[in-house]
Amino acid sequence: MSVKKRINRFSVLISGLAVVIATAGLSLANDNNSDKIKANLIKTFPNLKNIGDIRESPLKGLYEVSAGDQVFYFSPDGFLMFGEIWSKEGKNLTAAIKEEVLAKKVKDLPLEKAMKVGNGSKVVIEFTDPDCPYCRKVDMFLSERTDITRYIFFFPLRQSHPDAEKKSRYILSQVDKSKALNDVVSGSLDGKSIPVKDGDYELQLKEMEGIGAAMGLRGTPALWIDGEFVNGADLNRITALLKKGVVSQ
Numbered sequence: 001m002s003v004k005k006r007i008n009r010f011s012v013l014i015s016g017l018a019v020v021i022a023t024a025g026l027s028l029a030n031d032n033n034s035d036k037i038k039a040n041l042i043k044t045f046p047n048l049k050n051i052g053d054i055r056e057s058p059l060k061g062l063y064e065v066s067a068g069d070q071v072f073y074f075s076p077d078g079f080l081m082f083g084e085i086w087s088k089e090g091k092n093l094t095a096a097i098k099e100e101v102l103a104k105k106v107k108d109l110p111l112e113k114a115m116k117v118g119n120g121s122k123v124v125i126e127f128t129d130p131d132c133p134y135c136r137k138v139d140m141f142l143s144e145r146t147d148i149t150r151y152i153f154f155f156p157l158r159q160s161h162p163d164a165e166k167k168s169r170y171i172l173s174q175v176d177k178s179k180a181l182n183d184v185v186s187g188s189l190d191g192k193s194i195p196v197k198d199g200d201y202e203l204q205l206k207e208m209e210g211i212g213a214a215m216g217l218r219g220t221p222a223l224w225i226d227g228e229f230v231n232g233a234d235l236n237r238i239t240a241l242l243k244k245g246v247v248s249q
Contacts, residue, residue: 037063041074052101058085058093066101070216099229105215106224113207114151115171117178122148122242127212127222130154130168131161134233135221136185141235143182148242152181154205155212155220165205166194172201 034054041063042048052066054074062073062081071094073081084094106125114125124142128135142150154172156164167184173196174180183189215222223230225241 034063037074037076040076041065044078045080058087064097066097071097071101102215102229103224103227106227109151109211109215111151113204113211114153115177115181117150117152117181118146118148120145120147120149122225124148124150124242125224126150126152127155127215127217127220128152129157129161129164129220130171130181130184131164131190132157132220136187137233138221138223138235138238139181139185141238145242153208153211155209155217155222156205157220163190163194166196168205168208169201170194170196172204 037054038051041051041054048067050067053064054066055064056062057064057073059073062075065072065074073083073085075081084092086092109125111125126138126142128139130136142148154168156168158165167189170189171177171180171184212222219232221230221233223238225238226244228241230237230241
C-alpha cells in the first residue's frame with residue numbers, strides 16, 4: 001500500500017472515531033453473540049486475517065478484537081478503531097489484553113522445536129538473537145543458574161545483526177549446543193568467519209522464526225516465565241518471577 005493510501009486510510013479511521021463513539025450502541029449493543037459479531041466484522045472488512053477472540057470492550061458498543069499480535073476495536077455500525085484504551089486509574093487495558101493473548105499462545109508453543117538447555121524445575125521460554133547485546137546480557141544471567149530449563153527459539157534480527165542468522169545456525173549445528181551458545185554470546189566469534197555451511201539447519205531456524213512471527217514478535221529478547229511476559233533485559237523482573245516458585249510449562 002502506498003504512503004498516500006495509508007495516510008488516506010488513517011484519516012478515514014480518525015474521522016470516523018467521533019462517529020464510532022457517538023453511535024456506538026445503536027447496533028447489536030445488547031447482542032453478546034461473538035459469532036454474529038465476527039460474521040459482521042468479516043462481512044464489513046473481508047481483508048482482515050487471523051481474527052481471534054472477540055469480546056465486549058470497556059467502551060459500550062465497541063468490541064475488542066484480537067488478530068495475530070494486534071488488538072483493535074470494532075463497531076457493528078461499520079468502523080474499526082486502532083489505538084489504546086486506558087482506565088481512569090491509568091491502566092493500559094489494551095496492553096493488558098495483548099499480554100493475555102500472548103499468554104494463551106505461549107501455552108501452545110511447540111517446545112520440542114526449541115533448543116533445550118538445562119534440566120531445572122523452572123521453565124524459561126526465550127526468543128533471542130545471538131548478536132543482540134540485550135539478549136547476551138540475559139543469557140549471561142540465565143547461564144549462571146542451575147535451577148532452570150531454558151527453551152530457546154532463535155529469532156535473528158537480520159537487518160540489525162547480519163551475522164546473527166549464521167551464528168544461530170552454527171549453534172544449532174553443534175553437539176554441545178550450550179557451549180556453542182556460550183561461545184557465541186561471549187563474543188568469541190564476533191568479526192570472524194562463522195563455521196557453518198550454507199544451508200545447514202536453515203529449515204530449523206526458519207521454523208523457529210516462523211513461531212516467533214506467529215507470536216507477533218518484533219524484537220528481542222522476549223521471555224515467558226510462568227506464563228508472564230518479560231520484554232527486554234529486565235533482570236529484576238526475571239529474578240522476581242523465578243523466585244515465585246516452580247514455573248509450569
